[in-house]
Amino acid sequence: MHMHSMSMHKFREHLMQVQLMRVHGRMRGMESDAALVDRWRHLLTCYNTIACDLDRELHDAHGLSMSEFEALDRLVQSDCEQRRMQELAADMYLSQSALSRTVARLEKHGLVTRGLCESDRRGVFVNITEAGRTLHGEARKTHRTILARHLTD
Amino acid sequence: MHMHSMSMHKFREHLMQVQLMRVHGRMRGMESDAALVDRWRHLLTCYNTIACDLDRELHDAHGLSMSEFEALDRLVQSDCEQRRMQELAADMYLSQSALSRTVARLEKHGLVTRGLCESDRRGVFVNITEAGRTLHGEARKTHRTILARHLTD
DNA sequence: GGACATTGAATGCATGTGCATGTAACCTCC
């Protein structure tokens, strides 16, 4: 009987410790960790589902990769001529080298042209061509349709 | 006066048409298009910022790519032995071939082992090793830290 | 039981990406 009382006491101590941990210790940290990971995985699947779909359909319908379309989209949106190159890279998620090659690809297909900047001859202007505008106009429909399919609540 | 009344009438008709368009026509469609693109761009930058950071730090600190860590994370989480291969590919965003190579890489570094499935000898089990568990335990801290840095409101 | 389709995984191939580096133009400080 004495023994039983003791073990009960210890059990209560244990319960209290757990409760303390939950309130401002590790347990609570672990809970928010799980929530964090959930949010991250949700972000992962969202992004990958949409990006994959987008990339495939843009390619099949218009021969454009996602990055290429995003670049065209930025060029159309702010159609004042500026030293695009670095600004595009900053605005898009792409690294500088990746953007360089993306623009090279677009240029090869006649969708943009590279122009030298007079004031700073290191800089490079990227100008969208008429063909570029046209193709973007068509691809934009595909783009919006797919976004609507996935992103509408 | 009659004339004035007429043009006023036409003007009112025009206003009504605009309003109708806004309510359930093109104007509203255009507005939601812009909102859609905003949400998409937000998703893009969120994902790329975090993924880039995560990939770099996991690589520098533990020699793991993001996909490799995600695979280990899944293996630890549900540690019952199952015909992982295809389930992993489905659970993660990866294509079947990409997962095959990811597992090959992990195996080469001794973090997982491949095991044959007796009931269906086409299937492949993926088992995490002790070294894999250990490395995952360390990498998990880095992972959670970076998620917290970006995903905490 | 044997021909044909299907499934699970591995692999050849093309490609897009990031990192490190190269190269030219610009800037600064003496």
Place this chain on the structure above:
DNA sequence: GGAGGTTACATGCACATGCATTCAATGTCC
């Protein structure tokens, strides 16, 4: 004005990924 550093872009390289294909094991229909 000339040396050293910085900036803007291009390029060599390694590599992860997706698609198409291959190969073996399984399932199906006659």
